Amino acid sequence: MSIRLTTLLLLSAGPLLAQKTYTTLQVPGRAQLCQIDTGRAADGRTTNGRATNGRAVLPSGRYVTPAGQVIRITSDPFGLAVSPDGSRAISLHENAVTVLNLTSGQAIRVPDYARTLRSPVEKGSFIGTAIAPDNQTAYLSNGDRGRVIVFDMATRQVRDSIDLNGNGFTDSFTTDLVLLPAMNELLALDRANLRMVRIDLKTKQVKASVRVGRQPFGLAISPDGKLAFVANVGLYEYPLVPGVTPTNKDTMMLQFPAYGAHSKESREGVTINGRKIPGLGDPLDEQAMSVWTVDLGTNKVVAKHKTGVQIGEMIEEAEVVGGSSPNSVAVGSRYAYVSNATNDNISIIDYKPGGNSAHRQVGTIQLRVDPLLDKHRGMMPFGLTLSRDEKTLYVALLAFNAVAVVDVPTRRVKGLIPTGWGPTRVLLSPDGNTLYVTSARGYGAGPNGGQGFVKPPQGTYIGDVQLGTFQIVPVPTAAQLAAYTKQSLANTYQRVAVVDNGRNPLPPLPGVRQSPIKHIVYITKENRTYDEILGQLPTGKGDSTLARFGNGVTIKARLSIDRAPGGRTDTQVGDSVQIDKADITPNHARIARQFSFSDNFYCDSDASIHGHHWMMGTIPNEWVEAQSAASARFDPFSKAPGRRFPKTIGAIDPEDYNEIGGLWEALERSKVSFFNFGQANEYAGAFEESHNTQFGTAQPVAFPMPDAAFRHTSRNFAGYNTSIPDQFRMDQFEEEFSKMWLNGKGKMPQLLTVQLPNDHGARPRPEAGYPYLHSYMADNDLALGRMLHFLSRTPYWKNMLVIVTEDDPQGGVDHIDAHRSILMMAGPYVKRGHVSSTHGNFGSILKVIYNLLNVPYVNQYDLTASLLSDFFTDKPDFTPYSAVLPDKRVFDPQQAMKPYNKTFNWRAVRQENEMDDPAEQRLEHYQQQNESGN
Incomplete structure (x- = not known):
């Protein structure tokens, strides 16, 4: 992981210090801004005025250089099929398909952006795609609608649809599909009813159903058509909370998760306030994260395999908490190969009858590509395909931006083929000479606003402006594969020598020395880009025209008035209003100026379902990624057990856990103290009302928290719920902090994770103190200012x-990249008035935390992230931060706190005496003068 190279002595102005040089691994783009460079500019020389090198810089700081011919298509192509004659391919996206002519390279999106073509999969799609022997008819999963769509690729029209419901089954959800041409049948998975169905294509009727494991996801058949293999990615079957009905949910839902995952309580159940909450059972149950084999002659399950590394096992002194997530299967004449996303490996199943090894797992292919990386997970194998001679296996590495080329006889990775960002599927042409690869995010997003930006036809929302890729790659020779492999690794990391004299508070690696920083407060907010908050700052690379949440801005809006009784929605449009020179985020600007901020930081996430995983050190797996790109109705009262499925937004579900977990598990292993305020609170079906002030949400289904977090989370801090003011959260935080670590005997933990989510915004609610969208941002700004004001006046500040x-x-929107966002750091050992241009991402933040607290890295993203050393100084400044009020015309904190019978006392917030302190007033005066440039 790291290598100590040399030890020298350095004479300085101070005492004799030991100087050491360490080799770190860091992303290659650590000194660059995000940019899209396809290398295929119209003039052959430049793209957007920059030199073309065919290399895009991603939010992670990694590069992508997709091999072969690259066609940009709609984002998130999680389904892919190639016609038997090799002339066409079709990829399946959220509510859309792309039809590709493999001879001409033409790609047609259905629907087109002009909407002259109607989508064949409106209101739901999910991964399943197959093409009939006529090379023209495609079968598409209609996902949430529980149907299979019959689609004509030539005319781009829907011919028919097949409903999976009936015969006692309701609320079906279609996932993967496979054709049985010899029997004129289609096999389909129904994840809602946990079954595989057989469809007669002549009658368009379901002829048989076979119960399989939990959340069936991937489907494949043996070459002779006799066996079907189902990969189940579900871990638990989640129960409805006893007593909850559609009419009493506001009083009977759980106000806090019942238990931590994989605990005794989660296995057996627990009693809460006299109610017995059912347990989830054994995570090693045969239905959980398994591969089932179905004999198509008898419709009987003939084998059940628990592939990959199992929960509870130990790997290098770390307990496995994440299931293997077997998601895809490729089947040869004797062996089936299963991609275990969480474990970065492939299981081999011998399924041939006869002999001692019939229907047994006979080996594992470890996806090892580099000794410096292999100790850590971070590849996420997903789609896979087998060569015609069954000697080569191609594996799409969702988190590594490459296809692994595996030599089956030796069970070794021969090399890597570079792809776009997030490869999902890989298939071979019928003749076996060409690879087809889809990637979810292609070259990344690029800018989605600002001066000179031209709105593309797909729109400017991050999920629209960001396109996927379809690659056509000739099967490489040994020499080509060697070059591709070298490029793939160079896209991922570089060895960087860091000279350390012991002065920078941020050590270059965990475990090399102690830092004067002993306490970290990790505050996460919701949904904002750099330009819209900090774009006005002259020291950063911003576009002030996009700073709608800046200061001195004009708000133009039509005032919405809620007139319905009981505060329910019956919105009427009132008069147009305009507010000039409004200060929305004075604290953000002041914190950025007083301490340090980045103008080159990016979220790895497109949306919350990814972001809350990344922030807490968990790489989103194929289950998270595919679900984020699909509509899915959650219904806790459905007869279909899979409708009580986990689809997190602000939490991490057991199906999502990485092999040894993320941030919280890493801290616990290293015996580093931590406490959580509000993270991991928003589960599927969460009920969010203004009175849910204990945890922010209530739950109708017994979803567990990660166990480490469950045992170290506040029961009295409201997580995500924009109906609750951030001022209320700040009061909760201050009260609990004071009780536990100021007035009590306890010592502040080494890490606090805190959520302040109201900058997310919601509809205007004038009666609640939020007359504009900007009001939510102002609420968030004041809470952030208050939190830093409070923390900087505690005895822990000197080491915080x-x-x-x-x-x-x-x-x-942002004029550099739609992923560019906010990163600010504050504390005595943070440089004053500094702008960092080091390329940063969530991995960089986690690297700061791990290095400071001497916690080993968890995954390849932590390991290879950029090192944000430039934020820090060895000359501490203990001056506290003083919060300021945003524009009262935009947000009145007293009005927001009125429903809670709380008084907003600004003097108490500022911790002032009845008589103003002249020294503090003088300091405040000069701080304001310096910030304004006077």
């Missing part, structure tokens, strides 16, 4: 670091 960021950037 405060990190402030966003979970995702989807709510705004």
Whole structure:
């Protein structure tokens, strides 16, 4: 992981210090801004005025250089099929398909952006795609609607649809599909009813159903058509909370999760306030994260395999907490190969009858590509395909931006083929000479606003402006593969020598020395880009025209008035209003100027479902990624058990856990103290009302928290819920902090994770103190200012670091990249008035935390992230931060706190005496003068 190279002595102005040089691994783009460079500019020389090198810089700081011919298509192509004659391919996206002519390279999106073509999969799609022997008819999963769509690729029209419901089954959800041409059948998975169905294509009727494991996801058949293999990615079957009905949910839902995952309580159940909450059972149950084999002659399950590394096992002194997530299967004449996303490996199943090894797992292919990386996970194998001679396996590495080429006889990775960002599927042409690869995010997003930006036809929302890629790659020779492999690794990391004299508070690696920073407060917010908050700052690379949440801005809006009884929505449009010179985020600007901020920081996430994973050190797996790109109705009262499925937004579900977990698990292993305020609170079906002030939400289904977080989370801090003011959260935080670590005997933990989510925004609610969208941002700004004001006046401040960021950037626009967002750091050992241009991402933040607290890295993103050393100084400044009020015309904190019978006392917030202190007033005066440039 790291290598100590040399030890020298350095004479300085101070005492004799030991100087050492360490080799770190860091992303290659650590000194660059995000940019899209396809290398295919119209003039052959430049793209957007920059030299073309065919290399895009991603939010992670990694590069992508997709091999072969690259066609940009709609984002998130999680389904892919190639016609038997090799002339066409079709990729499936959220509510859209792309039809590709493999001879001409033409790609047609259905629907087109002009909407002259109607989508064949409106209101739901999910991964399943197949093409009939006529090379023209495609079968498409209609996902949430529980149907299979019959689609004509030539005419781009829907011919028919097949409903999976009936015969006692309701609320079906279609996932993967496979054709059985010899029997004129289609096999389909129904994840809602946990079954595989057989469809007669002549009658368009379901002829049989076979119960399989939990959340069936991937489907494949043996070459002779006799066996089907189902990969189940579900871990638990989640129960409805006893007593909850559609009419009493506001009083009977759980106000806090019942238990931590994989605990005794989660296995057996627990009693809460006299109610017995059912347990989830054994995470090693045969239905959980398994591969089932179905005999198509008898419709019987003939084998059940628990592939990959199992929960509870130990790997290098770390307990496995994440299931293997077997998601895809490729089947040869004797062996089936299963991609275990969480474990970065492939299981081999011998399924041939006869002999001692029939229907047994007979080996594992470890996806090892580099000794410096292999100790850590971070590849996420997803789609895979087998060569015709069954000697080569191609594996799409979702988190590594490459296809692994595996030599089956030796069970070794021969090399890597570079792809776009997030490869999902890989298939071979019928003749076996060409690879087809889809990637979810292609070259990245690029800018989505600002001067000179031209709105593309797909729109400017981050999920629209960002396109996927379809690659056509000739199967490489050994020499080509060697070059591709070298490029793939160079895209991922570089060895960087860091000379360390022991002075920088941020050590270059965990475990090399102690830092004067002993306490970290990690504050995460919601959905904002850099430009819309900090774009006015003259020292950063901003576009002030996009700073709608800046200071001195004009708000133009039509005032919405809620007139319905009981505060329910019956919105009428009132008079147009305009507010000039409004200060929306004075504290953000002041914190950025007084301490340090980055103008080159990016969220790895497009939306919250990714962001809350990344922030807490968990790489989103194929289950998270595919679900984020699909509509899915959650219904806790459905007869279909899979409708009580986990689809997190602000939490991390057991299906999502990485092999050894993320941030919280890493801290616990290293015996580093931590406490959580509000993270991991928003589960599927969460009920969010203004009175849910204990945890921010209530739950109708018994979803567990990560166990480490469950045992170290506040029961009296409201997480995500924009109906609750951030001022209320700040009061909760201050009260609990004071009780536990100021007035009590306890010592502040080494890490606090805190959520302040109201910058997310919601509809205007004038009666609640939020007359404009900007009001939510102002609420958030004041709470952030208050939190830093409070923390900087505690005895812990002298050894504290405060990190402030966003979970995702989807709510705004940015002239550099749609993923560019906020990163600010504050504390005595943070440089004053500094702008960092080091390329940063969530991995960089986690690297700061791990290095400071001497916690080993968890995954390849932590390991290879850029090192943000330039934020820090060895000359501490203990001056506290003083909060300021935003524009009262935009946000009145007293009005927001009125429903809670709380008084907003600004003097108490500022911790002032009845008589103003002249020294503090003088300091405040000069701080304001310096910030204004006077």
